[in-house]
Amino acid sequence: MEYFVQQLINGVTLGSIYGLIAIGYTMVYGIIGMINFAHGDIFMVGAFIALTVFLIMLAIGVTALPLILLIVLIVAMLFTSVWGWAVERIAYRPLRGSFRLAPLITAIGMSIALQNFVQLTQGARVKPLPPQIQGGVTLMQGDAETGAIVVQLSYMQIIIIVTTVVLMTAFSLLIAKTELGRAQRACEQDPKMASLLGVNVDRTISLTFVMGAALAAVAGVMFLLYYGVIDFYIGFLAGVKAFTAAVLGGIGSLPGAMLGGLAIGLIETFWSGYFSVEYKDVAAFSILAITLIFLPSGLLGKPEVEKV
Amino acid sequence: MADIDKVGSAEEHQAPGALVEWEQRVAGYQGEPPFVQEPERDSAIVAALKDAAIAAGIAAALFLFFIGFRTDIDFGGLELTTRWQAFAISVIAVFFGRLLFRVLFWGPRQRGGRSLAARAMASRAGTPLSERFSRHSGLFGSFALAAAVLYPVIILLAFPLKDKQFIDLGILVLTYIMLGWGLNIVVGLAGLLDLGYVAFYAVGAYSFALFAQYFEVGFWFALPVAGLLAAFWGIILGFPVLRLRGDYLAIVTLAFGEIIRVVLLNWYTFTGGPDGISGIPDPTFFGLEFARGDDNLPGLLGIKYDSAYKQAYFFYIILALAMVTNFVTMRLRRLPLGRAWEALREDEIACRSLGINTVNTKLTAFAIGAMFGGFAGSFFATRQGFISPESFTFIESALILAIVVLGGLGSQVGVVIASIVMIGGFELFRDLAEYRMLIFGLLMVIIMVWRPRGLIATRDPSAVLKERKSISADMVAQGEGH
Structure with missing residues (x-):
């Protein structure tokens, strides 16, 4: 039981990170119907920016940890957004209105380019960051007699889950209430009609990429602080998993992305906890395949209606 | 301007000389409408420089944490080194690269990313x-x-x-x-x-x-x-x-x-x-x-x-x-x-x-x-x-x-x-x-x-x-x- 609860907590934490990345995929897919393959690498870029900013903060002598974290988060979000914007501008916008596979190929090209750019400029070796936030709340006491283990909810996990919930709420409100959100939904339904009605489609799409990149940066910061180890290759697997999460939840749906992220995180954690660590990716992907076969539009997606 | 409605009307077409006159008039209306003032444009070179400067600014934002700083594993943790020279070179390279690209490929009259997109579209139709x-x-x-x-x-x-x-x-x-x-x-x-x-x-x-x-x-x-x-x-x-x-x-x-x-x-x-x-x-x-x-x-x-x-x-x-x-x-x-x-x-x-x-x-x-x-x-x-x-x-x-x-x-x-x-x-x-x-x-x-x-x-x-x-x-x- 204790073991189960602990795995549940770990799974929810991992799922939150996947969910944050998945939102970027799902928003971009919703608005221009393409898989932004470079998104996982945007997440990686965010993690690297966070690491550098963190070290700069320490170097100039800022000691208050909450202040550092806040600055790291904001700077990482800002600069990663520029990356997200630039990728869209260079690789996707010239191909707007082209056939579907073209932006997919440029996305793969961008992904390769980003990985290797970071590898070139920052080196191929992993970068370990010692844990910054230690301690936590003990939920269940261990018991030597019954063999029960200590169940702990670390402060880091609390921060990740709370940040995710707050951002998720904020972005849902943004999509639902603001003018930008309305423009986004309009472009999602019919870009041509939206532009006829005065929505700046290009700008809206750019902002979607910026928002996705900002969320990926948050995920990058969390990843960095939670695992403490990053390298230039973390984006690929995280990206594929997050995309799996987006598809699982029903692509184009924001709550779906979050739900899918949680599902993937939980599946992965429980699989490694109870069966085998090696095959955790197989488990996540198999679940994806099974879900899609029986529920082709994902958990919360709207079924696609095709008009003939 | 009042007789613009008559242009191309049936009666005028029937008269033999009218067609010529009509064509002349239509020709007169082609081009920019006379009352709309030309929007003030930067001269080509200023526009190109501005554009290149923007590109360089974006490049600076992109490269700052990757070329400007580098983290390496060192004894007792991570070490931060700066490479301002490489950073400056890369940003300047982007500035001149963009300038050159614009001068060479886009010409002065096309502005912004449209032209690239337009070229891409044009080349789709099978050259x-x-x-x-x-x-x-x-x-x-x-x-x-x-x-x-x-x-x-x-x-x-x-x-x-x-x-x-x-x-x-x-x-x-x-x-x-x-x-x-x-x-x-x-x-x-x-x-x-x-x-x-x-x-x-x-x-x-x-x-x-x-x-x-x-x-x-x-x-x-x-x-x-x-x-x-x-x-x-x-x-x-x-x-x-x-x-x-x-x-x-x-x-x-x-x-x-x-x-x-x-x-x-x-x-x-x-x-x-x-x-x-x-x-x-x-x-x-x-x-x-x-x-x-x-x-x-x-x-x-x-x-x-x-x-x-x-x-x-x-x-x-x-x-x-x-x-x-x-x-x-x-x-x-x-x-x-x-x-x-x-x-x-x-x-x-x-x-x-x-x-x-x-x-x-x-x-x-x-x-x-x-x-x-x-x-x-x-x-x-x-x-x-x-x-x-x-x-x-x-x-x-x-x-x-x-x-x-x-x-x-x-x-x-x-x-x-x-x-x-x-x-x-x-x-x-x-x-x-x-x-x-x-x-x-x-x-x-x-x-x-x-x-x-x-x-x-x-x-x-x-x-x-x-x-x-x-x-x-x-x-x-x-x-x-x-």
């Missing part, structure tokens, strides 16, 4: 070059085949010192051509977007390697078996994804590719895990081996053994395999099956209403595409002599798909050109080992933006009414992933 090219594609094909057949001979004669390296490059290019043709069946003809093609390549390679390890069979026996096994896996993958379309299909095939790789990596007792399988035998020539010794082929022919001859033999094997792939594909396109693939690509619902069995059509596409992937994998295993899961990562799938798309989906010649450009270019930058993956990625983006429909932007229809004429790739629903 004369590519049209001429596809008209003579038969000729090109024969020429390319002749060149390929002669290639090892020329290399052996002309570059006796670097022959192995060049023939090796030829083998690599041909392997990717074969893989590209195999994937072309699935993506280009049947329109099923497959991101896990490397899985079948891996199945083929591991089939041969494992057969050779456990049963000690040779290449020529294992080749058809590997193809069949890969086709079998193609069907296994095909069944669950029959109902999926588009990007869902893409992600499931990607997942499938990863699953195969992870299983190969972790099933240590059977596949050797990350250690891979080594000692895979070379192919024989009708039972004779390419090795030293009088009983072997070079000895019997009375020539001195040179490993370059073995390379040349490999070259001809992959050339033959690739040509078989091409031949089968071209023939299949004329069979009802091939027609059904192309019909499926264009419209699945119409296909069903016309009584085409879409299940069988999709499964055969997967199976046949996978079979050629399996053949190529088997060849890869024998050429390398050693395989490990490292060789079958997603990047390989992406590379093969990139070759197919960059060449022009569904175009056989395009795959050849794209393979030569991509793989050959990749090898050209071997000296810049660190930079070449970066260049490779950027090249993929640039070629795609330049020619979104691929290098060969016209298609030969497989069924024609009266005369055969090539059509623009825009008319074809390629890779839409129905």
Whole structure:
């Protein structure tokens, strides 16, 4: 039981990170119907920016940890957004209105380019960051007699889950209430009609990429602080998993992305906890395949209606 | 302005002189409306400078934390170093690069990104070059085949010192051509977007390697078996994804590719895990081996053994395999099956209403595409002599798909050109080992933006009414992933 609860907590934490990345995929897919393959690498870029900013903060002598974290988060979000914007501008916008596979190929090209750019400029070796936030709340006491283990909810996990919930709420409100959100939904339904009605489609799409990149940066910061180890290759697997999460939840749906992220995180954690660590990716992907076969539009997606 | 309503009215047209007058008047109204003032524009040079400055500013934001700072592992944690010089150089390079690009390519009057987009759009409609090219594609094909057949001979004669390296490059290019043709069946003809093609390549390679390890069979026996096994896996993958379309299909095939790789990596007792399988035998020539010794082929022919001859033999094997792939594909396109693939690509619902069995059509596409992937994998295993899961990562799938798309989906010649450009270019930058993956990625983006429909932007229809004429790739629903 204790073991189960602990795995549940770990799974929810991992799922939150996947969910944050998945939102970027799902928003971009919703608005221009393409898989932004470079998104996982945007997440990686965010993690690297966070690491550098963190070290700069320490170097100039800022000691208050909450202040550092806040600055790291904001700077990482800002600069990663520029990356997200630039990728869209260079690789996707010239191909707007082209056939579907073209932006997919440029996305793969961008992904390769980003990985290797970071590898070139920052080196191929992993970068370990010692844990910054230690301690936590003990939920269940261990018991030597019954063999029960200590169940702990670390402060880091609390921060990740709370940040995710707050951002998720904020972005849902943004999509639902603001003018930008309305423009986004309009472009999602019919870009041509939206532009006829005065929505700046290009700008809206750019902002979607910026928002996705900002969320990926948050995920990058969390990843960095939670695992403490990053390298230039973390984006690929995280990206594929997050995309799996987006598809699982029903692509184009924001709550779906979050739900899918949680599902993937939980599946992965429980699989490694109870069966085998090696095959955790197989488990996540198999679940994806099974879900899609029986529920082709994902958990919360709207079924696609095709008009003939 | 009051009489503008009368312009072109019926009465005026009846008078003989009126038409001339009317044309004159219309001519007078053409151009800019007289009362709208020209918006104040920067002069061309100022605009260009502004634009370049903006680009440099963005580049500064992008590069600051990557070129400006660098983190390295040091004793007792991470160390931060600054590289302001490199940072400044890269930003200035972007400034002048952008300026130069603008001056050279865009001219002063076009502004912003539109013109690039417009150029991309314009080039989609099949430029004369590519049209001429596809008209003579038969000729090109024969020429390319002749060149390929002669290639090892020329290399052996002309570059006796670097022959192995060049023939090796030829083998690599041909392997990717074969893989590209195999994937072309699935993506280009049947329109099923497959991101896990490397899985079948891996199945083929591991089939041969494992057969050779456990049963000690040779290449020529294992080749058809590997193809069949890969086709079998193609069907296994095909069944669950029959109902999926588009990007869902893409992600499931990607997942499938990863699953195969992870299983190969972790099933240590059977596949050797990350250690891979080594000692895979070379192919024989009708039972004779390419090795030293009088009983072997070079000895019997009375020539001195040179490993370059073995390379040349490999070259001809992959050339033959690739040509078989091409031949089968071209023939299949004329069979009802091939027609059904192309019909499926264009419209699945119409296909069903016309009584085409879409299940069988999709499964055969997967199976046949996978079979050629399996053949190529088997060849890869024998050429390398050693395989490990490292060789079958997603990047390989992406590379093969990139070759197919960059060449022009569904175009056989395009795959050849794209393979030569991509793989050959990749090898050209071997000296810049660190930079070449970066260049490779950027090249993929640039070629795609330049020619979104691929290098060969016209298609030969497989069924024609009266005369055969090539059509623009825009008319074809390629890779839409129905």
